Amino acid sequence: MDSPAGPLAFALATPTGDDLATAVAAFQKTPTALPLQCGVQHYGWGDPGFIPALIDAPNPRGLPFAELWIGAHPDLLATLQLGGWRLSLAELISAAPETMLGEETRRRFGTELPFLLKVLAARHPLSIQAHPTREQARDGYQREDAIGLALTDARRSYRDRNHKPELLVALTDFYALRGFRPLETIQAELSAAPELSALAAPFRPTRAGLFELYHRMMELDQAAVDTQLRPLIERYRREREGQAFDPGDRRDWLLEADRLFSNGRHCDRGLFSILLLNLVSLHPGEAIFLPAGELHAYLRGAGIELMANSNNVLRGGLTRKHIDVPSLLETLQIRPGPGAVLQPQPQPGNGADSYLTPAPEFLLERHTLSAGEERTIGQGPPRLRLGLVIDGQVTLDTGSGVPLGLEHGATFVIPAACRGTLRSTQRSVVFTARVP
Missing domain, CATH: 2.60.120.10 (Jelly Rolls)
Structure with missing residues (x-):
């Protein structure tokens, strides 16, 4: 992105800074809509085609275009032109908060934009993850600051002090894991797989029992993970040889995730979550809302994302990025039930x-x-x-x-x-x- 290196105050301190101050003053007097220039995150799971086609960006190398960020989060700021100047959306909001945000939003949320809009396009599954509450984010951010983790450190889980309730609206057919399945369904899944008998035997079909089961799965040593999962994966492979699975069959996603994230000798413990979470299929226009602590993973498809202005992600597997099991378990909410699909309301x-969602920060x-x-x-x-x-x-x-x-x-x-x-x-x- 072509954005200023520093805050607006830096631009105003330059020899021609008065020109920018004049441009901001003129904008405040006669505000108008402005086009934005937005950046893309090229995470490895991204689809090489959807976002390039949307924004008319050639992609001859087939790079993954994972997320188009439209907003004022410091990790990837949208920029704009004002009076011949290029500045970020965050800088214009800081310079003219009343004009940009309005008095009520400024009073409720301060001088920062409280939400972040994205386009997400997934070719491969994302990590098993959840997002913290505002209090957990504040505590986690301070804790990682105290031990000296830089904001750019790959081991960092908390990149800001905000929570991250999240809405995803499908633009294509979209597949996701969302929330724990009903207790009786989980019990039936475990009982039907003899390979998982060591986990099924002590499982109690209560919310406390489900937390204990997930806690145990996430803290098994690697040899025990392999012992539980490898025979199940091998059986699913044999079953797929006789008849191809469709995307609505979680066995297909488990085998795909094993191919992508297990290293050949060892199984990724995130595979357990595919057995425990609701597999949700969205048609274009349908949506899911993810409150704090809701375990989920996007699997494939393109959609609009809208969330509180945060980039805090606590991962529990199916990724090459930092996995933070203690923080994930700390924020995890156990709300077993069918995966709810949200419909647009005229x-x-x-x-x-x-x-419509309960989030106070955003409405799409x-x-x-x-x-x-x-x-x-x-x-x-x-x-x-x-x-x-x-x-x-x-x-x-x-x-x-x-x-x-x-x-x-x-x-x-x-x-x-x-x-x-x-x-x-x-x-x-x-x-x-x-x-x-």
Whole structure:
């Protein structure tokens, strides 16, 4: 990304810094929507095709494009142009918090944007993981600071002090593991596999018994992990030789994860989680919400992610990254039951579909416009909105400045001080994120 090396104060201290101060003052007087330039995280599990096609980025080397970050998290800041200057979204919010965030958001969350919007595209399974509460994040961050772990240290689990409730809306068929299966289902799964008899025998089908089972699985020595899992994997391989599994069969995911993450001699203990968690299949437009402590893993597909402005991940396997079992067990919530799927809800009066969650930091809205349709966004209390055009072509007019022409893959910010009018030239789909 092409973003400034330091905060806005650094830019203002340069010989021509008054020009930037003038540009910010003019923007505060006449705010308008601005296009964003956003960066990509190239994690190894990323899909090489979906995000490049969305943002029209050639990828001749087939690199993994895992996440497009649209927001103000310091790990990967969106940038914008203002009066000939390039600065980050975070810097503009810091310089003009009332204009950008609005008085209510600033009072509730301070001068930082409280949410982060992403596009995620997974070709291979992500790690088994959960996210901490705000209190756990604060304590973990301070604990890792105290032992001298730099924020860039690969052994670090807590990269900020915030919690990370998370919403995922499928853009393609999407597969995920989400939350523990019902207790009786787990008991039946263990009892049906003679290879797991050593784990099945002491299991009590209660929430406490499930925590004890998962705790025991995560703290087994490696020889015991191999003894439990290797015979089961070999049996599943033989079964697949006779009949191919489909993506709705967890045996297929267990074999795929074993191929990717076990090292040939030893089994990855994250494979246990595939047996214990709900396997969820989402169609485009369907969603899942993940509160703090909810064990999960995204397996394959592309989607919109919206979360509190955090990058804290506590991993328990299926990854080459840092695994932090004690922190994961500390934050883990045991809520056995079927994997709930969230459907979009039509909102009367504004034409959008909303994804309603208990998170106080964010709300995601989907605007589906037919050719020639016009829609006003930004009604109600002043709120900053981040936006992404997923399909089609629109113009965005906030009544000041030149209307923005936005094609698929375009990202933008509408300050809280503005209302915007979307006009579509063809059938278009636009997602916007804001504080509820």
